[in-house]
């Protein structure tokens with residue numbers, strides 16, 4: 001027997017001038033929760049970093065790599081053939097082990113106050129994200145999350161349930177951006193990300209913010225450099241908010257475009 005949560009279609013916001021779509025893990029949280037459980041309970045950091053490198057270099061896809069990581073979490077730590085790293089165990093470990101960017105709450109409120117929808121677009125699993133939100137950002141409980149789900153089995157094992165199982169991304173984040181790009185007039189889409197799960201979305205955003213990682217895990221930055229995708233590094237949402245203000249409160253569209261061209265230059 002297995003239990004699958006339903007995967008619902010995203011709500012698309014119409015008639016907006018600006019929309020924010022943001023990755024969750026490593027972008028809103030200070031550490032990637034999937035990396036956290038893989039490093040602590042699964043294959044470990046070294047093997048996980050090597051797999052991420054293969055995804056960045058397009059030698060492996062995210063969907064299959066992530067599934068290998070989850071399998072390693074299930075397999076590792078088995079006692080008498082019984083899974084000890086159950087989904088509930090991992091969810092609770094993440095909720096207590098992971099921290100969020102403490103400027104995100106203010107950023108969210110700024111967006112809300114300026115009629116800018118904020119959507120979390122994640123390659124993680126919704127119940128884990130909800131658990132971290134309720135522990136650290138309880139007032140943001142109403143935020144829309146477009147992500148994968150989870151499948152649990154009677155023997156305690158679990159697996160990810162992908163939103164787009166046919167895609168090598170498992171969750172193809174570019175599909176969350178596409179409806180906005182197709183609108184007439186199209187809103188300016190600010191996308192925030194950091195890692196290999198954001199590669200599919202990187203090209204679709206009007207303004208791509210890439211979170212800079214002092215720990216050297218800058219997979220999205222490296223990918224943007226390799227593929228000459230315009231991006232801008234940021235370290236906190238406060239910093240991004242200050243830059244967004246210039247665009248949002250620009251007096252003319254021409255001025256808006258000039259600011260974007262200046263702040264998101266071509267990659268040399």
Ligand SMILES: [Mg+2]
Nearest residue numbers: 023025026195
């Ligand atoms: Mg991430």
